Amino acid sequence: MNNVINDTGRLIPCLTIQGNKLIKTKRFENYKYLGDPINTVNIFNNFFVDELIIIDITQNNYDLESKLAVAKQIANQALMPISYGGGVNSESMIVELFKIGFDKVILKKGLLDTKLVKKAVSLYGSQAFTACVEVQITQNDYLINGIPMSLKQAIEIVKGYIDSGIGEIFLNYRDLDGTRNGLSNDNFISGLISNFKIPVVVSGGAATKQEAEIYVKNTPLLSVAASSIFILYGENDAVIVSY
Amino acid sequence: MKICNFCVMDEEDSSIIFDSNGCCNHCSKARKNLGIITNPHGFEDWVFKIISNRNLKETYDGILGLSGGLDSSFALVKLVESGIKPLVYHVDAGWNSPESVKNIYNLVTKTGVDLQVEVIDWEFVKELQIAFLKSGLHNQDIPQDYLFLTHLLKTADNLNIKNIFTGSNYATENILPTNWGENALDYKLILSVMRTFGVKAHPQLLPFNNFNFYLKKNILKSLIVHEPLNFMQYNGTQARKYLQENYNWQDFQGKHTESQFTKYFQEVYLPVRFKINKKKAHLSSLIVNNEIERATVLNILHQKSDDFLRNSFLRKYIANKLNIDLETLSKYEAPMQKFNARKFKRSKIQFYIIRFLEKVIIMLNSRVRRG
Numbered sequence: 001m002n003n004v005i006n007d008t009g010r011l012i013p014c015l016t017i018q019g020n021k022l023i024k025t026k027r028f029e030n031y032k033y034l035g036d037p038i039n040t041v042n043i044f045n046n047f048f049v050d051e052l053i054i055i056d057i058t059q060n061n062y063d064l065e066s067k068l069a070v071a072k073q074i075a076n077q078a079l080m081p082i083s084y085g086g087g088v089n090s091e092s093m094i095v096e097l098f099k100i101g102f103d104k105v106i107l108k109k110g111l112l113d114t115k116l117v118k119k120a121v122s123l124y125g126s127q128a129f130t131a132c133v134e135v136q137i138t139q140n141d142y143l144i145n146g147i148p149m150s151l152k153q154a155i156e157i158v159k160g161y162i163d164s165g166i167g168e169i170f171l172n173y174r175d176l177d178g179t180r181n182g183l184s185n186d187n188f189i190s191g192l193i194s195n196f197k198i199p200v201v202v203s204g205g206a207a208t209k210q211e212a213e214i215y216v217k218n219t220p221l222l223s224v225a226a227s228s229i230f231i232l233y234g235e236n237d238a239v240i241v242s243y
Numbered sequence: 244m245k246i247c248n249f250c251v252m253d254e255e256d257s258s259i260i261f262d263s264n265g266c267c268n269h270c271s272k273a274r275k276n277l278g279i280i281t282n283p284h285g286f287e288d289w290v291f292k293i294i295s296n297r298n299l300k301e302t303y304d305g306i307l308g309l310s311g312g313l314d315s316s317f318a319l320v321k322l323v324e325s326g327i328k329p330l331v332y333h334v335d336a337g338w339n340s341p342e343s344v345k346n347i348y349n350l351v352t353k354t355g356v357d358l359q360v361e362v363i364d365w366e367f368v369k370e371l372q373i374a375f376l377k378s379g380l381h382n383q384d385i386p387q388d389y390l391f392l393t394h395l396l397k398t399a400d401n402l403n404i405k406n407i408f409t410g411s412n413y414a415t416e417n418i419l420p421t422n423w424g425e426n427a428l429d430y431k432l433i434l435s436v437m438r439t440f441g442v443k444a445h446p447q448l449l450p451f452n453n454f455n456f457y458l459k460k461n462i463l464k465s466l467i468v469h470e471p472l473n474f475m476q477y478n479g480t481q482a483r484k485y486l487q488e489n490y491n492w493q494d495f496q497g498k499h500t501e502s503q504f505t506k507y508f509q510e511v512y513l514p515v516r517f518k519i520n521k522k523k524a525h526l527s528s529l530i531v532n533n534e535i536e537r538a539t540v541l542n543i544l545h546q547k548s549d550d551f552l553r554n555s556f557l558r559k560y561i562a563n564k565l566n567i568d569l570e571t572l573s574k575y576e577a578p579m580q581k582f583n584a585r586k587f588k589r590s591k592i593q594f595y596i597i598r599f600l601e602k603v604i605i606m607l608n609s610r611v612r613r614g
Contacts, residue, residue, distance in 0.1 A: 035335055043341045073566070233352075233358060234351070234357060234358050236357065238358040238360040239360045
């Protein structure tokens, strides 16, 4: 779908898994079962998507081994570059994820450990790491990862990630997740791109593929990650993959 | 090995009988029934009947199960182009091929119909499928087929929909030896396999009673199953071309291969384990339907092509998806000449009675037409 010259950002399907189930969340809560991730990845292979993001939100009975087993099955199936996010907080896990075939790792809690980030970046390079930032917009200010702050402070936080070597920023608009109310267009996004010239992936709220296409047009550094528009169709939220 | 003079069925089917002209029982029967079961000029009347009996309070004229394969896709566009409003229903049992998914999406967006999808818990499908593979039964498509039909009927029931539209048709499905597989709608058999291999009950496995279904369908008429493709001169080759030209429809390799598992089942499992080549039945049906020359079919069957390579890719996919290794899969495919399915319980008597009743109905219909 992308032009070779890359004058436009990417549209990246983002799949949320819990255990070995593919699910759809709404504001990261009530979910709909979407099936088996293996077959869905195989279908996306056939749509020639440029990239795929896997977010594992398994929380209860955290068991690294079975988590990685599912990740491996997915990586075996995927023919496109894939990113993995969700609970990545140790060097051994990062090493394992690259070993089983992931191309990029999304860090969130792991970002707090600056040593870990620096070590990981020295091993695999900046392009292999994305920082996930949870964004909520309040009346005048921002909630970044749940902490109230001003736009300036928010940008400062991201600067810290970039300084430690992170190559890409994933903005997760929590309140928009699964709503299809439209993508956010706030100053944080434009601020990051103009200040740091770094790739920014915006996630949450994409209403239609057309909206996402227009959103990234002429802004090569801006990409959209979405799931509803690639997986659900129509009034009944029928589960059918499209791209 | 003896092969039929008219179609390409041969003695690989142990029940085959040849007449004095060297024609087999399958195509002789199919050629006779084709004119009885199908009516090449009945479509307009049928559409008129559906629309004039329309209940204005209802949103839909009926429900159509769409797999994304040729027959159901063509049925959908024929219905919509004639002004019928179906609810399109799809059951996702985890095996959808990319083509089928693209087709479903293209068809529903282009026709503007409503789509409902039921996603079956993959962990359950996986366990059930592995149990069936362990059982060694012929019909490995039972889990999928059973789930498709029972969920369609349940949804019809929930939404008070009386008309069931299907892509089933006699024109391209007129030959299939009954000893090539167990009936897919056998709840008793499924439970028996599940019990034998320790698969736990699952809320998405709905009970199904063939007698009730038959009663509703043929006696109470609270459920009407329509096969609209039998009301036209249905021709698979032309249908495919029409869909490709008008709906950006994607072709598959082979019949019923909209499901990756069905593809594996027909192209690897049946030929390897039972020396059954369903392609012969599918292509023989097309010979009966005058879609293809017998000589062409013989050519197709002789081509070895790249099947082997494709199949090894497919086997890897199946094994990875079922989370078993290739050796285990090979064990399930082990050649077996005579297979005894008696250790599993089946609803045989029910099926005998229903089949007998159906024969009577076909006979009565043919008398009415001749009269």
